[in-house]
Amino acid sequence: MEVRFAEGHICFLRYDFRGATIHPAGTVTPDRIRDADWKAVTPEIRTTEGEILFIPREQRPDLERFCRRHGIARKARRDVWEDLLEPFLDTWIAPEDERATVERLREAGFPPEEVAEIRRRLAPLMHAYNFDGMVWQWAILGLYDLLSAANAPFVDSRLQDALGDPAAFYAWTMATAAR
Structure with missing residues (x-):
């Protein structure tokens, strides 16, 4: 998995999960993100369509900054x-x-x-x-x-x-x- 954070989107350069809307690569904009959990074991975002997309652990701070910048709420859920x-x-x-x-x-x-x-x-x-x-x-x-x-x-x-x-x-x- 390889992810890059930009000002107005998250770019998934390599997303290995077949079937995902962003497989093998894709972009997600803030308007498509319902909420996120950067404190989860594997950080995640949940899209407005209900898809859960994962972010590499070492990019927790990047996800948190992106979410705060765009007003995306943190929501922890039981998996x-x-x-x-x-x-x-x-x-x-x-x-x-x-x-x-x-x-x-x-x-x-x-x-x-x-x-x-x-x-x-x-x-x-x-x-x-x-x-x-x-x-x-x-x-x-x-x-x-x-x-x-x-x-x-x-x-x-x-x-x-x-x-x-x-x-x-x-x-x-x-x-x-x-x-």
Whole structure:
């Protein structure tokens, strides 16, 4: 990912997530940005269309300055993908923590059957990414990690192809994140 901040726009010189409106490159102007979170684990902007676009961590200050200059509000959100992808972390999850995760997902509108289906669909991809790819993430796997797994060159392309059309998969991840 390569991003450049200009006075009146953010230029994504290289955005690796297939299906994104700015893939492989594109520009976003302030009028297309609903809000941003420069303090997130991976800084992000949310467009007026509901798309979440990520900014490299080392450019947090640039994103904050851009947003302040253009009156773009900071809004922190819980990444529902962190709960959906919890079973693929390289750690043991205590039963009480799993119950809390299930409850948060239920409150967000995810019935247990849907959670199980999402996890079943993504299990091969996330195992290949976090374990076979030796990422070994033990604390958080979120939307950024899911998109990384779906596009990482070290993940077997057959697993990525099994996700279906990249634009449709990307749209599904964004719609899920919006819940």
